[in-house]
Every structure is written in structure tokens, then in C-alpha cells.
Amino acid sequence: MKSFACVLVISALCLNAFAQESFKCPDDFGFYPHSRSCDKYWKCDNNAAELKTCGNGLAFDASDPKFLTENCDYIHNVDCGDRAELEPPISTTHCERLYGIFPDEAKCDVFWNCWNGEASRYQCSPGLAYDREARVCMWADQVPECKNEEVAGGFTCPAAGEVSNAGSFSRHAHPDDCRKYYICLEGQAREYGCPIGTVFKIGDADGTGNCEDPEDVPGCEDYYGDLDLKSIRKSELLAGLQSSSASRATSAPKKAPRPAPASRNAPEPSN
Incomplete structure (x- = not known):
């Protein structure tokens, strides 16, 4: 009856809904991205499809080429591609969505980590400010929306x-x-x-x-x-010696990444 009503009304909404309800599992088991929505995905179990939705502020990570991983991650960590649709935001205090990392509106060196609507407050190290695009703490003069005097104590x-x-x-x-x-x-x-x-x-x-x-x-x-x-x-000297000995004992030492300037003891520039 539902399919017949869609044909009579010729509604794009009904046609889209019908197309989604008719999703066929490519395999008996797996997790597959929704065709239009980034925070929805299909769970296939015994060749039966179930539509699932990630938490508000999370998106389905479809990077597994074998479609065996069920993973919802922060939206900014997921390449949504053409899957542009998202569920409407559900906001709480300091949280634009229930899940995510969001800047503080009053202080540029403060940000909030939200998990299921519960906000945890974090503050950048002195001299640093939270960059909304990179989502890391950077030198305040490198963050356009921040006044350096605010984090330099005047x-x-x-x-x-x-x-x-x-x-x-x-x-x-x-x-x-x-x-x-x-x-x-x-x-x-x-x-x-x-x-x-x-x-x-x-x-x-x-x-x-x-x-x-x-x-x-x-x-x-x-x-x-x-x-x-x-x-x-x-104690610091002994810890350094032990760390040095462990490094020498490693057959194939790995290159350490360049540290970000998030520490109060960040390396100084040289004259």
C-alpha cells in the first residue's frame, strides 16, 4: 500500500524514502554508508539491512574498503564526500551538538569536549589559543579571532x-x-x-x-x-638515561614528529 501511494502522489520525498527502504545488502554482513546522509549507515546482518544513526555530532566513517568496521567519529574527522545531509543539531550548554569539540564563545584559550551532551572544559597552555579550524591550541597571534593580550595576562x-x-x-x-x-x-x-x-x-x-x-x-x-x-x-636525569638506553636498544628507531607548541617549555626561536 505504501509503494502504491508513492506512485500516485509522485512525491520526491516518497520516492527517496522508498529507494532507501529498498537498500539491498551487498553481503551477508557489513556496515555500509547511507547514499545521502553522513551520520546514517546500514547494518547488514544475515543479509537483512537495518538503518542506523550515529550520535548527534558524529558521522559514519566509511573508509574501511571491506565494510566490516562500524565506527562513528567526530564529524570533522570524517570525509563525508557527497553524503552532505546531517541530522538537525541537538545542543546543550557549551555543546553545539551532543558530540564534538567546540570553542568557548567568551575566552579564546578555552574549548569544550562534548560527549553525549556533557561538556568538559579544557584550557590551552599559557600564550596559546584554540584554533577553530585546526582544532588545536596554537600561538595566540596565529589565531585570527583571538586577541593576544587576552592570553598574555595583559x-x-x-x-x-x-x-x-x-x-x-x-x-x-x-x-x-x-x-x-x-x-x-x-x-x-x-x-x-x-x-x-x-x-x-x-x-x-x-x-x-x-x-x-x-x-x-x-x-x-x-x-x-x-x-x-x-x-x-x-629523578629527571635517571629518567633521561633510561630513555636514552631504551632508544639505543631499539633496532629500528622511529622518527619522532615535530612537537606542537602546546607546552610552556616549547623551544625558543634562535637569534
Whole structure:
């Protein structure tokens, strides 16, 4: 009766629905993409097809050439191709959809990971901001929608020519934290942190400085309090030696990817 009604009405909607309901399983078992929708797929079991829908904000990953994998992933991780249709968004606080990674509307260094409508808050490391396109934390001056001053704690770099001894960049002490300091590169401030056990010491020339032992930096002698720095350094040294030994024991060492600037101890530029 349903098919007969579709013929009489000659409705595109009915024809499309009929075409989808008549999906035939290519094999007895497998998971196959919907022809138009990216968040729907067909589950075939014993040659019987069942239409399934991924969670709101997820899409069906159809990259398995054997169609044996049932995998719904974040929409931005899936190549939908011509499967452009999606279910309408279901939103909750901080979540545009029930699943996904979304920026904070008020703070550019904050983003939210949403799972079934529950939002978990994440904040980029100091000096970084969340890039909505790349979906990673990047230097704030590289994120168009972010004002660098917002994540630099109000610190602004000296105007061009004010620091006479600076090369391509200059270093500046953090006003409140002995371990932190800023690097100014082309007028943009980026926050760094000294290795544990050290603090930033302002250099003799403007715009210079290095990480030194706290006892050598006036005003920062008690930065680490009662922390046993010698034990910490010994542990780090032993961990480094063990890591080095493990690397030498590996017959075919793998190349490590270049680390993203998501750490407060990111490598500095060189003059």
C-alpha cells in the first residue's frame, strides 16, 4: 500500500524514502554508508539491512574498503564526500551538538569536549589559543579571532626600537611568577616557562635573560619552598638515561614528529 501511494502522489520525498527502504545488502554482513546522509549507515546482518544513526555530532566513517568496521567519529574527522545531509543539531550548554569539540564563545584559550551532551572544559597552555579550524591550541597571534593580550595576562611587548640590544626577539620577566617569562617576536608576546628547579633571571642588557638556579636570582630564592630540587633533578636525569638506553636498544628507531607548541617549555626561536 505504501509503494502504491508513492506512485500516485509522485512525491520526491516518497520516492527517496522508498529507494532507501529498498537498500539491498551487498553481503551477508557489513556496515555500509547511507547514499545521502553522513551520520546514517546500514547494518547488514544475515543479509537483512537495518538503518542506523550515529550520535548527534558524529558521522559514519566509511573508509574501511571491506565494510566490516562500524565506527562513528567526530564529524570533522570524517570525509563525508557527497553524503552532505546531517541530522538537525541537538545542543546543550557549551555543546553545539551532543558530540564534538567546540570553542568557548567568551575566552579564546578555552574549548569544550562534548560527549553525549556533557561538556568538559579544557584550557590551552599559557600564550596559546584554540584554533577553530585546526582544532588545536596554537600561538595566540596565529589565531585570527583571538586577541593576544587576552592570553598574555595583559603583558604587551615593547614598541619597535625600545629594546636596543634585542635581536630578532627579546625576553621579559613575568610580573608575578619567577618561573615564567615572555618572548616578544615581531611585537607578539609568547609565554614560556623555565625547566623545573630554575627561575627566570633578567639579563644585564634590556630584553635578555636566562633560566638560572633560584639562589642566583634576587627575590626568587624561595620560589620552590621546601621542594627537594636535588631529588627532582636526579629523578629527571635517571629518567633521561633510561630513555636514552631504551632508544639505543631499539633496532629500528622511529622518527619522532615535530612537537606542537602546546607546552610552556616549547623551544625558543634562535637569534
